Amino acid sequence: MKAAVDPPSASRQRRVLFGAGFAHALHDGYTDAIYVLLPLWQAEFGLSFSALAALRGLYSGTMAALQIPAGRLSERLGGRAVLVGGTLLAALGYALAGLSGGLVGLGLALVVGGAGSATQHPLASTAVSDAYGSRARGALGTYNFTGDLGKAALPALVALMLASMSWRSAVWVVAAIGAITALVVWALIPRFGGPKEKAPKAVRGGGRGGFGLLLSIGIFDSSVRMGFLTFLPFILQAKGADLPLIGFAFTLAFLGGAAGKFACGWLGGHLGVLSTVLITEIGTALAILAVVAAPLDMALILLPLLGVMMNGTSSVLYGTVPELAAPGEEARAFALFYTGTIASGALSPVLYGFVGDLAGPSWGAVSAALVALVTCPLAVALAPRLNIAPTNA
Template sequence: MAESAPPGRDARILALIGTGHCLSHFYMLCLPPLFLVWREEFGVSFAELGLAVALMSGVTAALQTPVGFLVDRHGARPFLVGGILLMALSIAAMAASPGYWAILLLAIVSGVGNSVIHPADYVILGSAIDKSRIGRAFAVHTFTGNLGFAFGPPVIAAMLLVMDWRPALLILGLLGVPVAAAVFWQCRILPRTVKAKERAAGPTGRELLLSRPILLFFGFFLLSGMAGTAFQAFSIAVFGTLWGTPVAVASLALTGYMVGATGGVLVGGWFADRSTRHFAFIVGLTTTAAALMVAMGTVPMPEWMLPVVSLGAGLAMGASRTPRDVMLKDAVPPGEMGKVFGFVSSGLPLGQAVTPVPFGFLIDFGLAWLVMPAAAGLLMASLFCMGSAAGAARQARAARVVPAE
């Protein structure tokens, strides 16, 4: 671990890792704005077009854990360079797609490249960044990913105003090549990470992932991901159904939530580096977010107040994320971060996948008033997982300590 690394080197590492993370999220959301064009050109339905994004996300989630095993065994740096290149070149190759089937195949390839990003990034950050700055480093990493999500749709939409979709995708895809080259060129500033085969004897990778603390961390990620997805997907419909809120106001409330969640990440990183009371911080923030969600779904509010309350809920949710990541890092034995972060973080896309249908049914059956309390209930259930995970992790760390002779 780099315990006294200079801030300048940490900043260079964060710039490299953050740029790649931003690019990976950017590529995941640069395809939806092309749906109207592709529907006309390839003669396919919107459901078929949605399959391209679903395949990219699904492959990413499915491969994160096995890729994490490889990263732990062989080191993160070559996988990160290869993953960025694979993402970039697959997006660029879509510019030459002769048909819809080629788009699907290249979306799968892009998902394979994207599956490398989270395991490799967290291994590098955990090994390279000074311990006193690890919270802020994780926060910046999450923040750059959020920026990628935010920039993807408007950038491709703006490019379509001045050029055809094929050169637009070619340009955007080739942007990733210099990013991969920069990571490769600057590998000398990244210290050699601890590999799983070099760590002290302990549980196997499979045993570790199925251990009680790691499964509970996975549950926390899954449940909190479900709660956030419920709000993002259905808040506009719920506010309109319950309170007759105009779409413009409800959309502003959702925007406030997203802005708060993005900015809150940086607040959480600052706190994580200045306190060891991470769990207490998470409890307070998650409870606050849950209470505000319940309020928005059960108490009529003036139109001006709804975006303000929503901003507060997003800020609380976002600020809880970095202490969560630091707690997970502290629970992971040396040389195991890739597989653990790959496995646990896959709970977020899984939560995003399983949430929309049941919550959509609530609205269809006239139970829109249940959506926000149900989302809040998921958040509170996630706290139970986090508290149990923290206790189990402390017991596991104590068991790994060998008493002095």
């Protein structure tokens, strides 16, 4: 009764994972390289801080808003074509930024770049999911990790180039890197999605309603991460940290986060979603409380562990999306999931900020720790809806 399907070779899986990881690193690097350019734009265009924030929001806001349309477009044109086209469009956005002569042109360039980057999360994730099938959770964790590599590498490269060239020349170099990345993605990732590949296939996940629970966990998890990081510099400052030490503290947290994304995707495949989410979310809550209460030296020691816990959940959740998506709807499910989590990360600092305004940054961080615990009953409710057991418990 079941159609025979040849499993993809290990070499093909690795090529897809490398191509998707390359795209993830570039697009996440594109998103965060803007932070390095903001001071230069402020000086050249005479912008206020609120205008800079709005300018930064054009890229991420466009990216968040267009992920679901990108997933739908892939159903008509094919996932690889849309992913490659989006990568070229993001590179074009950076090239146009270098040509812009004023604020309006720069803003339009960022909208173009954000529209291109909207294709990456849903479609690269789908490519990895299709290549690895029921073993995709660990591979998606590795894919998730590559985004952190891009966040570290591309802004650093831009900063290095700015020491010897103008910002316009630097963004043209970055645009060229994007065009090269599009060629790499085209060469490594085979065609996927599109109208010819909508034939029914086996459902990998459990019962109805499971995706809604998964999305809710992702929204809360993202809000905890972004809410806590909003308060972290103020908490450390109150403990006596100066600005260089605060920057080092963020590096510690981000390094731990990158390790957590890499490790917890594979851990979820061995322990299962429920156990891994409970470990990481309870660990996040306890680590936040410990960082708030500890003296400065101990808080710095705890930050890498907090980063592991705080970011590790996301890899497990991303890896579970294809298990709960309807047959043939993985790209749309990934688009919806990423849209919800990115929007949560953008809006939640404002909500936590009200707590911080009323009671101080430490209590704002404590409120984030309490929200982390909200995910635990949601994970318990989700567990029976999953059919995939741990692979090597």
